[in-house]
Amino acid sequence: MKPFVFVDRQIPPEALALLAEYCEVEVWDHQQGSIPKDLLREKLLKAVGLMTGGRWINEELLSQAPRLKAVSTISVGYNHFDLEAMKRRGVIGTHTPQVLDDTVADLTFALILSAARRVAELDRYVKEGHWKSGDGVKLFGKDVHHAKLGIVGMGRIGEAVARRAKFGFEMDVVYYNRTRKPEVETAMGVQYAPLNELLAVSDFVVLLTPLTPETTKLIGRQELALMKPDAVFINVSRGQTVDEEALIEALQNGTIGAAGLDVFEKEPLEQGHPFMNMSNVVTLPHIGSATTQTRNDMALLAARNMVEALTGETLPKHIVKELK
Numbered sequence: 254m255k256p257f258v259f260v261d262r263q264i265p266p267e268a269l270a271l272l273a274e275y276c277e278v279e280v281w282d283h284q285q286g287s288i289p290k291d292l293l294r295e296k297l298l299k300a301v302g303l304m305t306g307g308r309w310i311n312e313e314l315l316s317q318a319p320r321l322k323a324v325s326t327i328s329v330g331y332n333h334f335d336l337e338a339m340k341r342r343g344v345i346g347t348h349t350p351q352v353l354d355d356t357v358a359d360l361t362f363a364l365i366l367s368a369a370r371r372v373a374e375l376d377r378y379v380k381e382g383h384w385k386s387g388d389g390v391k392l393f394g395k396d397v398h399h400a401k402l403g404i405v406g407m408g409r410i411g412e413a414v415a416r417r418a419k420f421g422f423e424m425d426v427v428y429y430n431r432t433r434k435p436e437v438e439t440a441m442g443v444q445y446a447p448l449n450e451l452l453a454v455s456d457f458v459v460l461l462t463p464l465t466p467e468t469t470k471l472i473g474r475q476e477l478a479l480m481k482p483d484a485v486f487i488n489v490s491r492g493q494t495v496d497e498e499a500l501i502e503a504l505q506n507g508t509i510g511a512a513g514l515d516v517f518e519k520e521p522l523e524q525g526h527p528f529m530n531m532s533n534v535v536t537l538p539h540i541g542s543a544t545t546q547t548r549n550d551m552a553l554l555a556a557r558n559m560v561e562a563l564t565g566e567t568l569p570k571h572i573v574k575e576l577k
């Protein structure tokens with residue numbers, strides 16, 4: 254008998270076909286809204302595998318899923334996994350690294366350029382009819398090319414951002430990472446700097462660490478105070494890696510110049526949130542990996558991970574490192 258896998262969102266046909274070859278599959282159409290609790294409980298009771306886009310995998314969910322062996326998330330970040338609870342229950346967790354690196358790096362640059370050259374703000378300015386000849390200096394922005402970029406979290410996506418910065422925009426790149434990476438320094442000509450030094454010297458700071466207990470509010474009031482008054486801060490990691498209240502304050506009182514944000518403490522961002530009225534903040538609805546091609550690739554990899562986890566003789570290649 255094929256193992257039963259529940260998928261809590263629609264996935265592309267190719268990914269579904271792969272899963273269906275090895276597993277009995279049921280899919281919840283998330284465009285109808287979130288799955289009713291009773292229905293989820295019914296599916297979890299028999300699920301051997303769960304494929305998800307970001308559902309909390311915690312003790313409460315695991316206690317309702319007595320047969321569960323594997324959770325495959327269609328994302329590279331897995332801060333929604335309670336790793337201790339999964340370990341206790343022997344549940345494997347997999348994720349989708351690499352296939353999204355270039356797409357997320359492109360989006361990071363979209364935010365850098367948009368915040369520096371005020372693209373979103375000036376698009377509204379034109380469309381709302383404010384453009385007059387002789388506007389001149391009030392439309393000026395900040396150069397990206399040849400500026401100093403600080404990358405906090407030099408992982409797979411961080412490296413893809415560094416490549417674009419060095420070889421596309423001829424930027425001077427410094428990075429801070431938990432583990433120093435001499436091979437990346439040599440290959441790309443980037444320099445390591447302690448976090449406080451990176452913050453003080455960078456024109457642009459990009460945050461790209463995973464969300465963990467150590468990185469929660471990694472950038473707070475003290476760190477923002479170290480940055481240049483015209484620095485641009487970009488967050489593509491997770492909203493909780495930044496103290497959002499401190500960031501709002503820093504942007505309002507000129508401690509830093511501007512921000513480009515794809516992620517927020519609470520998503521979706523609510524109407525009335527201070528960011529909504531700040532012209533020096535570019536806001537995006539958590540779309541780092543959201544291109545059709547990359548989302549298809551991620552779903553296919555997540556399906557492959559699930560099949561490997563349930564039918565393979567060894568641990569799946571993309572098991573999250575804490576559960577190896």
Ligand code: NAP
Nearest residue numbers: 330406407408409410430431432462463467489490541542
């Ligand atoms: P990765 O390859 O694991 O890179 C993360 C890097 O952060 C690693 O080099 C790691 O260092 C470093 N790091 C971890 N904890 C740290 C700490 N306390 N201090 C300093 N550095 C630390 O991950 P990735 O694939 O590049 O993805 C990074 C994150 O981006 C994901 O976890 C996710 O949250 C986010 N993301 C967001 C979107 C979006 O849609 N906005 C899309 C994709 C990813 P070590 O080498 O020591 O482990």
